[in-house]
Amino acid sequence: MSEPYDVVIIGGGPGGYNCAIRAGQLGLKVAIVEKRGRLGGTCLNVGCIPSKALLHASELYEAADKEFAGLGIRTGGLELDLPQMLKQKDEAVDGLTKGIEFLMKKNKVDYLVGKGRIAGAGKVEVETEEGKQTLDTKHIVIATGSEVTPLPGVEIDEKRVVSSTGALSLEKVPGKLVLIGAGVIGLELGSVWRRLGADVTVVEYLDRILPGMDGELAKNAQRIFAKQGMEFHLSTKVTGVDASDADTLKVTIEPAEGGEARTLEADTVLVCIGRRPYTEGLGLENVGIETDKRGVIANDHFRTSAENVWVIGDCTSGPMLAHKAEDEGTACAERIAGKAGHVNYGVIPGVVYTAPEIAAVGKTEEELKAEGRKYKKGKFPFQANSRARTNHQTEGFVKILADAGTDEILGAHMIGANVGEMIAEICLAMEFQAASEDIARTCHPHPTLTEAIRQAAMGVEGWTMQA
Ligand code: FAD
Ligand code: NAI
Numbered sequence: 001m002s003e004p005y006d007v008v009i010i011g012g013g014p015g016g017y018n019c020a021i022r023a024g025q026l027g028l029k030v031a032i033v034e035k036r037g038r039l040g041g042t043c044l045n046v047g048c049i050p051s052k053a054l055l056h057a058s059e060l061y062e063a064a065d066k067e068f069a070g071l072g073i074r075t076g077g078l079e080l081d082l083p084q085m086l087k088q089k090d091e092a093v094d095g096l097t098k099g100i101e102f103l104m105k106k107n108k109v110d111y112l113v114g115k116g117r118i119a120g121a122g123k124v125e126v127e128t129e130e131g132k133q134t135l136d137t138k139h140i141v142i143a144t145g146s147e148v149t150p151l152p153g154v155e156i157d158e159k160r161v162v163s164s165t166g167a168l169s170l171e172k173v174p175g176k177l178v179l180i181g182a183g184v185i186g187l188e189l190g191s192v193w194r195r196l197g198a199d200v201t202v203v204e205y206l207d208r209i210l211p212g213m214d215g216e217l218a219k220n221a222q223r224i225f226a227k228q229g230m231e232f233h234l235s236t237k238v239t240g241v242d243a244s245d246a247d248t249l250k251v252t253i254e255p256a257e258g259g260e261a262r263t264l265e266a267d268t269v270l271v272c273i274g275r276r277p278y279t280e281g282l283g284l285e286n287v288g289i290e291t292d293k294r295g296v297i298a299n300d301h302f303r304t305s306a307e308n309v310w311v312i313g314d315c316t317s318g319p320m321l322a323h324k325a326e327d328e329g330t331a332c333a334e335r336i337a338g339k340a341g342h343v344n345y346g347v348i349p350g351v352v353y354t355a356p357e358i359a360a361v362g363k364t365e366e367e368l369k370a371e372g373r374k375y376k377k378g379k380f381p382f383q384a385n386s387r388a389r390t391n392h393q394t395e396g397f398v399k400i401l402a403d404a405g406t407d408e409i410l411g412a413h414m415i416g417a418n419v420g421e422m423i424a425e426i427c428l429a430m431e432f433q434a435a436s437e438d439i440a441r442t443c444h445p446h447p448t449l450t451e452a453i454r455q456a457a458m459g460v461e462g463w464t465m466q467a
Contacts, residue, residue, distance in 0.1 A: 004136035005029050007336055008124045009143055010116035010282070013041020014322040015313025016143035017100050019329030024107030026337040031135060032109055033116035033126050039100040040093075042145055042314070043322040046165045049096055051188055053089035054168065055353050058195040061085075062355075067392070080196060086169060118142075118283040118309070125283075139308045139336050142296055143329065144282060146275040146314035151180060153240040154271055160249055161241055161269045164189060174198045174268035178251050180238050182209035184352050185272035187225065191354045193268075194229055201231045201264060203238050205256050205273075210352070214364040214413040216399065221358055221415055224395055241269050277315040301342065302332040310336065324348050347430045351420040356396045359423035362411030362430055365401065374404035378436065378459025380452045382416045387447040393417035398456040400426070400436055407435035407460070418449050425453055436460040 007023050009016045012034030020032045038045055065078050104111045112135075114128035124135045148163040150156065158166035167189045173196045179186040182204035194200040202209075209225075209232070210218040226232060235256045242250040251264040277295025284290075287306035290297055294317040302310045312332050313325030327343045334341025352358040368375045379399045382388035396416030402409050412426040429439055439457035444450050 003029065004122070004138060005031050005110075006137070007031075007139045007141060007333070008033065008116070008135050008137040009141040010118075010124065011041065011143035011145055011313070011315075012036070012039040012100075012111075013143060013145045013313060013325060014043045015145070015325035015329040016041065016141070017103070017329070018326040019141055019143060019312060019333045020109045021103055021107050022330045022333035023336065024104075024109045026333060026339075028333070028337060030107075030109045031112060031137070032104065033112045033114060033124065033135075035113070035115040037113055038097045039104070039111070040097045043325075044093060044096050044100070046168060048322050050089045050093050050168045051164070051185075051192075052353055053092045054085065054192045055188060055355075057085045057088065058192045059355050062195040070392070080173070082171075082173065082196070089168070115281070117281060118286050118289075120286050121306070122308070139310065141302075141329075141332060141336075142279070142282065142304070142309065142311040142315060143313050143325070144278050144315045145325075146295075146320055147278040148271065149274045149276045151238065151271050151273055154180070154238065154269070155241075155243070156271055157243070160243060160267070161271065163271055167193070167268075167270045170268065174266070176201070176266045177268045177270065178203060178249075178264055178266040179270045179272060180251075181205075181271070181273040182222075182232065182234075183272060183274065184210070184350075186270065187221075187352055187354050189270060189272070190230060191225075191228075198268075199231075200229070201233065201266075203233045203236050203251070203253055203264075205235070205237050207235045209234070210358070213350070213358070213360055214399070214411075215366055217358060217360065217413045217415055220396065221352075221354075224356065224415070225354070275314065275320055279315055301335050302328060303335075318345065319348055319350065321348065321350065344431065347427050349423045349427050351423065353420060356393070356416045357418065357420040358415045359419040360411070360413045361423055361427050362409070363401065364411060364413065368401060368410060373410070375401050375410060376404050376407070376436075376460050377401055378456040378461070380455035380459055382449070382452055385447075385449060385452045385455075387449050387451070388417065390447065391417065398422075398452045400439075400453070400456045400460055402436040402460045407437055409434055409436050409439070412453075412456075414453075416449065416452070422450055422453060425450065 006028035009032045023030045114126040117125045119125040164185045177198040179190050179202045182202045190200045209222045240252045249266045254261040289304045295315040296311040298316045312328035314320045331341030349361040381397045383394045388394045398414045401411045436457040444454045
């Protein structure tokens with residue numbers, strides 16, 4: 001009989017593959033089990049990567065149509081080649097998933113294609129095309145991710161009524177696209193198809209978009225997206241989608257509190273009301289692991305209630321983000337190897353990759369008020385930033401929140417071009433428990449958008465340069 005593994009990881013997404021790489025680097029004998037047939041999970045295959053490939057291409061398409069002439073660039077007749085746009089997206093995905101496979105080999109991780117199930121303590125059964133095999137292991141890591149939350153009364157066929165997966169591969173640009181949910185997926189993929197020519201209508205149950213993000217940021221974002229042409233129905237629920245007509249979908253909506261129903265017509269409906277943890281058929285009952293609505297319960301540092309069974313990523317509590325899953329994967333491998341890996345949950349940034357981008361880290365003003373914490377605020381508009389002016393990208397602002405007594409940075413909230421990259425400066429500052437004065441006194445290159453961060457920090461100190 002062959003030596004047992006030190007770790008078997010079930011699920012090959014950002015949580016699982018980063019856990020495998022780190023465990024391999026630490027000299028552990030590792031296997032990763034993935035049923036999709038490709039590594040990279042939701043993120044690489046049907047999430048972060050394909051969506052960003054389409055966001056990038058569609059942003060350039062819209063710029064060529066609406067902005068190039070103003071910059072003195074004349075193009076010939078602009079034409080959309082959708083098959084090529086989808087192909088370059090698929091090529092980006094292919095290249096990256098193959099890269100992960102290479103990293104498994106490099107770090108001596110065994111990669112098994114199949115569905116994993118916990119058969120008992122220290123046993124993972126893998127169902128492959130060839131049949132079933134059982135792996136013996138000291139530790140098991142659950143990294144099975146999440147799936148689309150369904151909406152009762154709305155059947156997803158991934159052709160006309162789609163989830164994010166279908167919305168990444170539509171064969172033609174819809175004339176009318178209705179989004180159910182004004183969260184991250186709705187705004188990102190809604191932006192893609194709007195830029196390519198669709199009329200986009202967003203139906204959101206709550207009275208605001210992007211719940212959980214800073215209210216001032218969300219309000220500004222909605223104003224900008226509305227100006228770009230998205231139509232919003234807030235405090236409104238979808239009660240059903242009738243797909244019986246071959247050409248037109250009929251979406252029934254009514255006020256969230258109840259009231260008179262109305263019908264919206266659409267070619268395509270995107271259901272994006274959130275994701276839920278995925279642990280189907282995983283055999284959790286065989287080792288007595290409990291779940292709640294946020295998935296597998298992690299007690300302390302990724303440990304579940306079963307000895308030597310760990311959990312990371314979307315299938316447990318915390319934000320459903322690739323970098324959170326990655327960090328948990330790395331720290332979990334370190335814990336298994338007897339080291340002190342940990343994740344700072346106070347410094348997990350969130351970015352919405354629309355144009356302008358939206359980025360946030362730390363506490364929102366609403367959270368600080370609810371906690372009764374006294375804070376100072378500095379805000380700087382891109383309208384007053386020289387690089388934003390030269391780039392004609394003046395929408396948005398940077399807002400920094402700091403403790404009223406100690407000046408420690410508690411959160412930052414930004415909307416504007418490139419803020420998804422810029423937020424990392426604040427993450428690093430917060431990781432070092434910096435004061436806003438530390439940023440205000442740090443030399444930033446001129447002319448750059450990052451000067452808006454410095455100016456916002458100066459605003460916290462009351463030294464703002466703004467007129
Ligand atoms: P997953 O990536 O879901 O991976 C889990 C893997 O486990 C899957 O491949 C699944 O096939 C496999 N699996 C499940 N059960 C079994 C089993 N029993 N046996 C074997 N294999 C199994 N996050 C960001 O941070 N930035 C973004 O820009 C971003 N964009 C997104 C865009 C979209 C459209 C979507 C849907 C999501 C996006 N996300 C983004 C979220 C991100 O994709 C997830 O947070 C991330 O993939 C979670 O990683 P994970 O490893 O926990 O799970
Ligand atoms: P979400 O949680 O971001 O937004 C869902 C929205 O739907 C919310 O505004 C919610 O109030 C609304 N809603 C819920 N039920 C509804 C109903 N019945 N009718 C109308 N509206 C309803 O979820 P989304 O957009 O589906 O994305 C899922 C997750 O994927 C995100 O939470 C995020 O974790 C991840 N993601 C991250 C991205 C990024 O980091 N850039 C990009 C895309 C996804």
